[in-house]
Amino acid sequence: xxxxxxxxxxxxxxxxxxxxxxxxxxxxxxxxxxxxxxxxxxxxxxxxxxxxxxxxxxxxxxxxxxxxxxxxxxxxxxxxxxxxxxxxxxxxxxxxxxxxxxxxxxxxxxxxxxxxxxxxxxxxxxxxxxxxxxxxxxxxxxxxxxxxxxxxxxxxxxxxxxxxxxxxxxxxxxxxxxxxxxxxxxxxxxxxxxxxxxxxxxxxxxxxxxxxxxxxxxxxxxxxxxxxxxxxxxxxxxxxxxxxxxxxxxxxxxxxxxxxxxxxxxxxxxxxxxxxxxxxxxxxxxxxxxxxxxxxxxxxxxxxxxxxxxxxx
Numbered sequence: 001x002x003x004x005x006x007x008x009x010x011x012x013x014x015x016x017x018x019x020x021x022x023x024x025x026x027x028x029x030x031x032x033x034x035x036x037x038x039x040x041x042x043x044x045x046x047x048x049x050x051x052x053x054x055x056x057x058x059x060x061x062x063x064x065x066x067x068x069x070x071x072x073x074x075x076x077x078x079x080x081x082x083x084x085x086x087x088x089x090x091x092x093x094x095x096x097x098x099x100x101x102x103x104x105x106x107x108x109x110x111x112x113x114x115x116x117x118x119x120x121x122x123x124x125x126x127x128x129x130x131x132x133x134x135x136x137x138x139x140x141x142x143x144x145x146x147x148x149x150x151x152x153x154x155x156x157x158x159x160x161x162x163x164x165x166x167x168x169x170x171x172x173x174x175x176x177x178x179x180x181x182x183x184x185x186x187x188x189x190x191x192x193x194x195x196x197x198x199x200x201x202x203x204x205x206x207x208x209x210x211x212x213x214x215x216x217x218x219x220x221x222x223x224x225x226x227x228x229x230x231x232x233x234x235x236x237x238x239x240x241x242x243x244x245x246x247x248x249x250x251x252x253x254x255x256x257x258x259x260x261x262x263x264x265x266x267x268x269x270x271x272x273x274x275x276x277x278x279x280x281x282x283x284x285x286x287x288x289x290x291x292x293x294x295x296x297x298x299x300x301x302x303x304x305x306x307x308x309x310x311x312x313x
Contacts, residue, residue, distance in 0.1 A: 049064075
């Protein structure tokens with residue numbers, strides 16, 4: 001019987017206003033060389049200008065050099081501010097005067113406008129494990145549940161501009177999804193085809209991943225996988241629920257034993273009738289069936305009784 005399907009109710013997040021666009025910037029090594037030449041050249045020109053003015057006071061060349069040298073060095077220092085190092089698994093979000101200009105994902109040394117501000121965002125795969133939450137399942141039983149989610153930043157612009165703190169946002173939304181899933185399904189299934197937290201691990205974790213992914217999509221986060229790491233009844237009801245599970249197991253075992261015993265008795269009667277070993281009336285058949293069921297279904301060893309008389313005495 002197919003498992004019962006339940007729609008996942010999640011809040012509808014607002015549409016993102018800004019999405020990621022890639023920029024490359026300028027090659028970093030040539031700009032690094034230009035910055036070094038500007039700073040060193042400006043310093044050298046300043047030294048030459050000071051020496052020129054010391055030899056010839058009021059020299060026009062010295063005055064020009066003493067103005068141009070520091071300006072060249074300052075220009076080199078300003079250009080140096082645009083040098084950006086991007087490590088593997090890291091992106092740089094570039095903003096100019098409060099406006100989003102783009103995201104640099106290519107690793108290495110690059111140069112961008114020195115007046116821009118850059119924010120480092122890790123795009124590596126991360127884990128987040130929730131605290132053990134005490135919630136009620138669909139039957140109202142208190143349970144303890146925790147989960148771990150594997151996630152990654154997919155859109156850096158959404159992660160920076162759509163939420164205040166995307167790491168905290170993922171943590172809160174994950175805990176909310178875990179509580180919602182726990183409230184939506186019973187701990188144990190009570191009928192065939194019913195999804196339960198204990199018996200339908202693959203289906204439940206799949207729906208948990210789907211719900212978390214829907215909740216954090218507006219923050220530019222992609223959920224790779226989620227798993228339930230802890231699932232148990234709360235301590236105050238654990239003993240009672242354990243007895244309930246044990247009783248269910250005993251009933252199921254007894255049912256299987258009875259079904260097997262009835263089959264064996266039926267086969268024995270049919271075999272006796274086919275081979276004409278003994279002829280039994282209905283009363284003796286009932287007594288034989290009763291004795292066989294006691295022997296086969298009893299949980300203790302039986303003591304045989306030897307009848308030294310006739311069949312009916």
